Amino acid sequence: MRADICKILGIKYPIIMGGMTLVSGSSLVAAVSNAGGLGIFATGDKAQKGGIEWIRGEIRRIKELTDKPFGVNVAMFSPIVKEIIDLVCEENVALVTTGGGSPAPYMEQLKAAGVRVCPVVPSVEAAKKMEAMGADMVVAEGTESGGFIGKVTTIVLVPQVAAAVNIPVIAAGGIADGRGLAAAYALGASGIQMGTRFMVCKECTLPDVYKQAIISARANEAVVEGSHLPKVVPHRSIKTPAADEIIAYELTPDANPKGFQAMFDAGRVETTGNLDKAVLGMGQSAGLIDSELSAAEIMEKIMGECRAALDGLKAL
Numbered sequence: 001m002r003a004d005i006c007k008i009l010g011i012k013y014p015i016i017m018g019g020m021t022l023v024s025g026s027s028l029v030a031a032v033s034n035a036g037g038l039g040i041f042a043t044g045d046k047a048q049k050g051g052i053e054w055i056r057g058e059i060r061r062i063k064e065l066t067d068k069p070f071g072v073n074v075a076m077f078s079p080i081v082k083e084i085i086d087l088v089c090e091e092n093v094a095l096v097t098t099g100g101g102s103p104a105p106y107m108e109q110l111k112a113a114g115v116r117v118c119p120v121v122p123s124v125e126a127a128k129k130m131e132a133m134g135a136d137m138v139v140a141e142g143t144e145s146g147g148f149i150g151k152v153t154t155i156v157l158v159p160q161v162a163a164a165v166n167i168p169v170i171a172a173g174g175i176a177d178g179r180g181l182a183a184a185y186a187l188g189a190s191g192i193q194m195g196t197r198f199m200v201c202k203e204c205t206l207p208d209v210y211k212q213a214i215i216s217a218r219a220n221e222a223v224v225e226g227s228h229l230p231k232v233v234p235h236r237s238i239k240t241p242a243a244d245e246i247i248a249y250e251l252t253p254d255a256n257p258k259g260f261q262a263m264f265d266a267g268r269v270e271t272t273g274n275l276d277k278a279v280l281g282m283g284q285s286a287g288l289i290d291s292e293l294s295a296a297e298i299m300e301k302i303m304g305e306c307r308a309a310l311d312g313l314k315a316l
């Protein structure tokens with residue numbers, strides 16, 4: 001039987017806003033949780049240099065803005081990972097999503113503190129490994145998604161992960177409306193995680209020029225940096241001059257991971273509204289997004305569309 005993640009997480013709708021470095025800050029997280037989903041705060045990676053006191057401040061601010069459950073995303077390679085884990089345990093965070101390494105060293109501590117652990121996985125093998133390690137659920141994230149990506153599409157990944165593990169599976173990557181939620185259910189998921197859809201949200205503090213770029217983007221304008229080099233995790237983003245320049249560099253004979261990283265890092269910290277210089281994550285689901293909505297409007301729209309999609313299928 002399909003797990004009820006609303007019951008498990010104490011939320012109204014099976015919709016999670018994925019942690020997004022430099023994007024999912026306290027106001028957006030609280031807005032998503034207040035709207036009945038689960039907002040996830042991103043503690044960031046090396047592109048973001050806030051430090052543990054900044055993270056503590058953001059978590060406290062989320063608690064001022066909502067009394068609903070919320071989550072925290074942790075990059076396991078963060079130089080302050082131990083401090084972040086201690087903090088989320090102290091602050092009674094509902095769920096931690098993890099990426100960029102194994103959460104094994106912290107599993108016992110998180111569980112003892114009542115924090116549910118939900119690694120983000122790009123493959124069946126990783127999902128099985130995380131289940132064996134004690135994960136409470138997994139996000140199966142397809143290559144359509146924004147940010148760092150794996151290789152397999154959501155429609156192929158989710159049913160395989162759902163068949164391979166006995167913990168709830170959340171589908172992510174390429175979902176931005178209620179038809180996507182209905183499809184995720186059909187594939188065996190218990191809910192969805194979205195990133196790109198929530199970037200074009202009234203409570204998201206990104207400059208308007210980025211939101212407009214996502215609204216006007218077609219799905220094939222979600223470009224990928226890093227796919228031509230070894231030892232680099234590819235990243236999907238808005239097609240900007242900076243992203244195009246990086247991809248052009250990858251195709252030069254002297255291209256190397258170090259040179260790539262320098263260009264990539266310079267672009268990733270640009271979130272002030274300079275589209276030319278920005279390398280900002282965006283998934284293929286941009287092709288499904290045509291307006292900025294509030295978090296509450298996104299929730300209601302998706303649930304309505306999902307019900308309509310499921311009703312429409314009854315005739316089959």
Ligand SMILES: Cc1cc2nc3c(=O)[nH]c(=O)nc-3n(C[C@H](O)[C@H](O)[C@H](O)COP(=O)(O)O)c2cc1C
Pocket residue numbers: 017018019020021023042044045073097098099120141144145146147148172173174175193194195196197280281282283284285
């Ligand atoms: C701008 C941006 C930043 C992201 N940063 C992170 C991150 O820091 N950690 C993480 O686990 N996932 C990150 N993601 C992935 C999202 O949490 C989510 O899984 C993904 O966006 C889902 O695919 P979608 O964009 O098609 O909705 C990011 C995505 C975007 C678009």
